[in-house]
Amino acid sequence: MSPANSSPAFAEELRAALGPRLLRVESWQGREAAVVEPEAWLEAVRLLKSRGYDFLMDLSAADYSGFPGHQAPPLGVSLQLFGSGTRRRAWLKAYLPLEGARLATLSDEFACANWYERECWDMFGVEFVGHPHLKRLLLYEEFQGHPLRKDYPILKSQPLIPMRNAVDYESVAAARRAAADEDGLGRG
Amino acid sequence: MAGDPLQEVVVTTKLDRVLGWARKYSLFQYPFVTACCGMEFMATSGSHYDTDRFGAAFPRFSPRQADLLMVVGTITHKQAPILKRVYDQMCEPKWVVAFGVCATSGGFYQNYGSVPGIDCFLPVDMYIPGCPPRPETVIDALLKLQDRIQNQRQALL
Numbered sequence: 098m099s100p101a102n103s104s105p106a107f108a109e110e111l112r113a114a115l116g117p118r119l120l121r122v123e124s125w126q127g128r129e130a131a132v133v134e135p136e137a138w139l140e141a142v143r144l145l146k147s148r149g150y151d152f153l154m155d156l157s158a159a160d161y162s163g164f165p166g167h168q169a170p171p172l173g174v175s176l177q178l179f180g181s182g183t184r185r186r187a188w189l190k191a192y193l194p195l196e197g198a199r200l201a202t203l204s205d206e207f208a209c210a211n212w213y214e215r216e217c218w219d220m221f222g223v224e225f226v227g228h229p230h231l232k233r234l235l236l237y238e239e240f241q242g243h244p245l246r247k248d249y250p251i252l253k254s255q256p257l258i259p260m261r262n263a264v265d266y267e268s269v270a271a272a273r274r275a276a277a278d279e280d281g282l283g284r285g
Numbered sequence: 286m287a288g289d290p291l292q293e294v295v296v297t298t299k300l301d302r303v304l305g306w307a308r309k310y311s312l313f314q315y316p317f318v319t320a321c322c323g324m325e326f327m328a329t330s331g332s333h334y335d336t337d338r339f340g341a342a343f344p345r346f347s348p349r350q351a352d353l354l355m356v357v358g359t360i361t362h363k364q365a366p367i368l369k370r371v372y373d374q375m376c377e378p379k380w381v382v383a384f385g386v387c388a389t390s391g392g393f394y395q396n397y398g399s400v401p402g403i404d405c406f407l408p409v410d411m412y413i414p415g416c417p418p419r420p421e422t423v424i425d426a427l428l429k430l431q432d433r434i435q436n437q438r439q440a441l442l
């Protein structure tokens with residue numbers, strides 16, 4: 098949409114404040130997001146908040162392991178801020194490694210971040226340092242692992258009570274992999 | 286026997302049949318509603334389709350007063366122990382209906398979260414296909430279930 102060399106205003110403000118800790122501005126289907134160093138996460142949010150982006154619309158993550166052409170660390174956490182006075186939006190992103198994925202909590206800045214971060218911990222295993230109550234939001238405490246990470250076996254479930262005629266998903270998955278290898282289609 | 290005065294006033298039947306007749310027209314439902322199928326369940330129970338005319342609509346929100354467990358919607362692994370507990374609290378005789386493909390087989394959910402069909406941990410008497418099923422399908426299933434209750438061997442406890 099906009100030419101590659103013109104960043105959105107929120108990214109320019111971040112660049113002025115963070116310098117090289119603003120790593121780059123990413124564009125995906127015409128939407129630009131400022132990628133910051135994980136250590137600058139809280140600082141960037143505080144800065145944007147002070148510039149009128151006073152509402153946290155969403156905070157989520159995606160595991161980019163195996164994503165074609167992806168260079169940065171695999172776990173991308175992103176958020177969207179909205180300025181209720183200016184009616185502008187800002188997108189912020191940070192990439193984390195799978196092992197020891199850590200970010201500062203935003204729950205002191207935005208109360209609603211509390212549950213977003215719990216969900217993000219639940220599904221992706223991002224540890225939000227300083228979070229007052231970092232506990233699984235949707236899944237149960239007995240659950241092992243974080244199911245929306247790419248390395249979580251896609252068919253694996255963890256029942257709490259005995260299940261009859263339950264499908265042995267490990268062998269189904271193994272059979273599928275074998276069939277895919279035979280077809281030369283890779284692991285898919 | 287012609288002229289037998291008793292034949293005018295007494296109907297003879299089998300105990301099994303009369304119990305079946307009583308049981309099939311006094312189904313008390315426990316609606317275990319977890320997902321979108323619930324909308325269709327409400328539509329079916331509402332006045333337009335009115336399952337009351339089949340003697341099978343009265344909802345009881347205590348499992349101890351119910352004999353028909355309607356499992357309406359997706360059951361997750363987190364929910365499964367709760368549903369099992371509800372089932373265990375119901376008194377015999379009891380029946381279970383899996384309403385919609387989610388309760389029947391997990392439907393299109395095959396992942397870490399959902400149970401691939403409630404028959405993994407409950408005995409199911411009637412499966413209703415559809416996502417969600419139309420009220421006609423539900424009524425059809427209810428009638429088939431009543432037919433089954435009528436003709437089953439009635440356990441006397």
Ligand code: SF4
Pocket residue numbers: 320321322323357358359384385386387388392415416417418
């Ligand atoms: S069967 Fe379809 S309508 Fe019913 S609970 Fe599942 S997804 Fe919803």
